[in-house]
Amino acid sequence: MFAAYNRLLLRRPIVTNMVTTGFLFGAGDLSAQAFFPSQDQAKFNFKRLARTIIFGGVVFAPIGVRWYSLLGKINVFRSTLGNSLVRVAADQLIFAPFIGIPLFYSVMACFELNPNPVQEARTKLEKYWWTTLRNNWTVWPAFQLINFALVPAQFKLLAVNLFSIGWNCYLSYLLNSSTGTVLKEEPDQIMM
Known part of the structure; x- marks a missing residue:
């Protein structure tokens, strides 16, 4: 199965990553709905799952493929560890705060078909950006x-997607919780 996946990655990297990423983003939302159901959610929300799968597959995957390709070109040191540290810094100081997190909340606000998606995106970013970023950094x-130092280039996004089943569960929970907080006492407390 792994060999077949590798062949698909080599032949059609974008499409393969789109399908894989959509599926694994969906697994995160499925986990959130199963283990942390919203108080106002009486039954499983298939529309929410579909929005998450579409975001992962259609929006995030193509960007992720290009981002990891760009990071792979960073070779400022002779050592793998030095280059990996620079890649982590770029990923965590550029992508996470200014691309990944804003993209997630903005696109999901649009996918929810709210009457004013721009205002809804702004509200979600104001409410969740800092908490999400701090938890991201933990x-x-x-x-x-580990990913940048040890995982072969073509599997970096897959490794991220597998690891992010838990992260996507957290994002889905946070986005869809009625209070908008992970812990009841303080909105900015860290979940993990």
Whole structure:
């Protein structure tokens, strides 16, 4: 199965990553709905799952493929560790705060078909951006250091997608919770 996946990646990297990323983003939302159902959610929300799958497959995957390709070209040091540290810094100081997190909340606000998606996106970013970024910094730098140092280039996005089943569960929970907080006491407390 892994060999077949590798052949698909080599032949059609964008499409293969789109399908894989959509599926794994969906797994994160499925987990969130199963383990952390919203108080106002009486039954499973298939529209929410579809929005998450479409975001992962159609929006995030093509950007992710290009981002990891760009990061792979960073070779400022002779050592793998030095280059991996620079890649982690770029990923966590550029992509996460200014591309990944804003993209998620903005696109999801549009996918929810709210009457004013721009205002809804702004509201979600104001409400969740800092909490999400802080939580991101508690889990992603260590994982990305391992990913950039040890995982072959064509599998970096797959590794991220597998790891992010839990992260996507968290994002889905946060986005769809009625309070908009992970912990009841303080909106900016760290979940993990």
